[in-house]
Amino acid sequence: MLSEKYHQEIQAILAKYPPDQKRAAVMPLLYLAQRERGYITKQAMNEIADILEITSTEVASVIGFYSLYYDEPSGKYHIQVCDDLPCALRGAEQFLARLCENLGIKVGGTTADGLVTVEAVTCLAGCDKAPMFQVQTSDGLAYYENQTVESALELITSWRKQEEELP
Amino acid sequence: MSEYILLRHRDIPDLYRLDVYQQHEGFNGFYKAVTTMQPDAVIDQVKASGLRGRGGAGFPTGMKWAFTDKKAWPHYVVANADESEPGTFKDREILEGNPFQFLEGVAITAYAVQANAAYIYLRGEFWQIAQQLDQHIAEMEAADFLGEKLFGTGYSLRIYTHLGAGAYICGEETALLESIEGKLGQPRLRPPFPPSYGLFGKPTVVNNVETLTNVPLIIGRGVDWYRTQGTEKSPGVKIFSLSGCVNRPGNYELPLGTTFRELIVRYGGGVPYGRKIKAILPAGASSSLIVATEQALDTPMDYENVPRVGAQLGSASVIVIDDSVSIDWLVDKTVRFFKHESCGKCTPCREGTYWMSHLTHRIASGQGTPEDVQLLYDVARQIKGKCLCALGEFSIEAVMSGIERFKDDFDGRVAK
Numbered sequence: 001m002l003s004e005k006y007h008q009e010i011q012a013i014l015a016k017y018p019p020d021q022k023r024a025a026v027m028p029l030l031y032l033a034q035r036e037r038g039y040i041t042k043q044a045m046n047e048i049a050d051i052l053e054i055t056s057t058e059v060a061s062v063i064g065f066y067s068l069y070y071d072e073p074s075g076k077y078h079i080q081v082c083d084d085l086p087c088a089l090r091g092a093e094q095f096l097a098r099l100c101e102n103l104g105i106k107v108g109g110t111t112a113d114g115l116v117t118v119e120a121v122t123c124l125a126g127c128d129k130a131p132m133f134q135v136q137t138s139d140g141l142a143y144y145e146n147q148t149v150e151s152a153l154e155l156i157t158s159w160r161k162q163e164e165e166l167p
Numbered sequence: 168m169s170e171y172i173l174l175r176h177r178d179i180p181d182l183y184r185l186d187v188y189q190q191h192e193g194f195n196g197f198y199k200a201v202t203t204m205q206p207d208a209v210i211d212q213v214k215a216s217g218l219r220g221r222g223g224a225g226f227p228t229g230m231k232w233a234f235t236d237k238k239a240w241p242h243y244v245v246a247n248a249d250e251s252e253p254g255t256f257k258d259r260e261i262l263e264g265n266p267f268q269f270l271e272g273v274a275i276t277a278y279a280v281q282a283n284a285a286y287i288y289l290r291g292e293f294w295q296i297a298q299q300l301d302q303h304i305a306e307m308e309a310a311d312f313l314g315e316k317l318f319g320t321g322y323s324l325r326i327y328t329h330l331g332a333g334a335y336i337c338g339e340e341t342a343l344l345e346s347i348e349g350k351l352g353q354p355r356l357r358p359p360f361p362p363s364y365g366l367f368g369k370p371t372v373v374n375n376v377e378t379l380t381n382v383p384l385i386i387g388r389g390v391d392w393y394r395t396q397g398t399e400k401s402p403g404v405k406i407f408s409l410s411g412c413v414n415r416p417g418n419y420e421l422p423l424g425t426t427f428r429e430l431i432v433r434y435g436g437g438v439p440y441g442r443k444i445k446a447i448l449p450a451g452a453s454s455s456l457i458v459a460t461e462q463a464l465d466t467p468m469d470y471e472n473v474p475r476v477g478a479q480l481g482s483a484s485v486i487v488i489d490d491s492v493s494i495d496w497l498v499d500k501t502v503r504f505f506k507h508e509s510c511g512k513c514t515p516c517r518e519g520t521y522w523m524s525h526l527t528h529r530i531a532s533g534q535g536t537p538e539d540v541q542l543l544y545d546v547a548r549q550i551k552g553k554c555l556c557a558l559g560e561f562s563i564e565a566v567m568s569g570i571e572r573f574k575d576d577f578d579g580r581v582a583k
Contacts, residue, residue, distance in 0.1 A: 122251075141291075
């Protein structure tokens, strides 16, 4: 249960909004739930609905509308490459295609070991340092800029090493 | 460039630290406002400065604040840090490099409209920045720049961050307010406007990060100093995010009225590989395409002059397009973006961007006919002026100007 494990954090989130506007806490609570499992489980969705006194359908609609929430498991590391116009003018489309080719996946696909998912996304406000991507994990988000296919593959290799060292 | 006004961290190392910020005029403006000025006097100063909204719309900032309904309470201030326009990356640099000047701007704005709570809405991708801001806010609270009864007066203020989760539309101010309220980020019908009916149904001022970052020095150093920058009608500096086909992309803080040529050639180092500038998008993917004639390149970038070459200054996200780029490809990119980001609430935008994306894809992949180009133009024309918010209206700017001004690129692609 989220409410037991994260009691203090949940109270701190609720305190940011007026007491009669509890629903405003839905987005931060969804991030909290996503951090726990890498995606938002049905159970977490119901629990958030109970905390905020709204229906689980209302919670589900928020998950569906915003692109950074996931309601099913996928790769542990999401590489999200911007291929919008300014990045495309600096070679982002070729970067994305070659990266996927090297990993043996299609855009949107996950590597065979289930570790890495590569997606094309819209503008990340890093236009002057393309090719660039963000990496989303259950721990948060990090930006990687001025990338080459080689530097991206090195990064992935370092994750694989980390995974092997995990108990 | 003389002294930086917004990107001051480029002049002053470690400006993201509270002690360093305090040593460099930090909180002078906020202290002066709260301890010596009536709230309305602060609004008058910002009106007199000529500051206009830097998020894109260019609305006079002081006037916006003055609209805040004094019959309904509480009031809120919301900082728009949803920066998501393709080609725009200026707010991110402010938030990372000069966060306290931004936070002081939020605080002065809140005092001016007598709000006791302010929210900073950051795009979800700025997760790390939000964590840093939370830390900075805690530091300000510990130093009594935020909290109860500030500087021994009766004024109290709290600032909170709120993360979005990947939706361009939330940069539209009423969609942003819906998103804070925990709803889908879809624009509201207006009127009523946020100064009378905003966050949680209360009067609310919504300003962009860059706009707010101007405020501390306007109050601290004064209006006369501020108006020495920029032009008579467009005072102040602007951060131009320069990207695309250019040697030195990046943020350039320059006086309003700097020409395109100065930005692209002198500061940006010109176009790589000896190519020629073909077109300019001055306001990111939401712009009309400017044909890069000599006259256009010598046009001052300010609110008055950019419209004379058929576009808007907007957020001043200048994307440079060289002669290796075919405009039908470019339009396919921008349309696909807007189709992806359309919130689905109003039909012209939802359906229009969907059908435009089919047509632009067909044309750009060489499978279109001359009739497709005409149909694309007709669909765009029917979207124009019929959308609930600016997203739909922006989606057609590159399409219509592209077909009107670079017809050969389309004709060449659909020729049998």
